[in-house]
Amino acid sequence: MKRLLSTLVIGLAAAAGVQAQAWPSKPVTLLVPFPPGGSTDMIARTLGPKLQEKFGGTFIIDNKAGAGGTVGAAAAKRAAPDGYTIFVSSLGPFVIGPHLIKNAGYDALKDFDYITVAVQAPNILTVPANSPHKSLADVIAYHKANPGKMSFASAGNGSSDHLTAELFWQQTGTTGLHIPYKGGAPAMSDLLGGQVDATFMNINTGITNIKAGKLRALAITSSKRSPLLPEVPTMEESGIQGVTVYSWQAFAAPKGLPADIKAKLHGALVAALNDPQVKPKLLELGFEIVGNTPEQFTAFQATEFARWKKVIETGKITAD
8 A cells, every 4th residue: 555655656746847837828818908009019029029938838928907017916816827828018007106096906016926027128317309408307306396297297106207207396395287198108298299398208219210310308317327328417416316117018927826827937038039030129119128037027026016005195185
């Protein structure tokens, strides 16, 4: 009987090992909590084929949009933690949405296994080309002389551009006028048309119009100048501390992802980000390659979560 039990245990362990090695044995879903066409969707569609090349099988994109990405995040949380649902998201559902939407359906700090932050990109304080504001100093001087008068467009309440503006006002002791739009496209249209005074747009969104001379970039929220806009000073260079901000896209999974699958995914994603067919294209778009470890992402997530919670509470920001 002991021999039989021992053989059975060894057999089950071997079967489990074969099953783990067989991943993926069915299609893997990359769940994106936003509509097709945005930065997060683009990152998923850029790296998905590289994962497929590495592992074989099929990697499919599932766009599950709604409520600032929290609908998709809640769906990812409910999925089985077996490596067949991977959550690909921007910072919104990870560190912003939970502070704005009650009963979002998930705990951003507890319900996911963090794999890697794939890329990050700074925001740029941008004004129309015919704006009287030629520098960040001009903007601050105007703010102090005219509190609450200078209008800042955003893609919506709680968006990265909105919260960057709020952080800027908090750090400089000034106030502006937030104008939320239903998406980045109408915000860009009114900025180009001069209906609003400024915005903190993502570099990926603004670089074409900046280089075309239709918009003027006054400062960038990165820790150092961007090689795409080397003439634009950082916030810190301009004397403003605490407004180093990045938008980011990351990969996570429902809590309980097997360690071996997590390790495989992490290694494949880092390799894909540095692939000579992928990396130059991402850099040209203004993305910076991150590819950090699961442990680094977990620590970063906690820090970002606390940072934006404070900004949101201080600014009394709501989702409405």
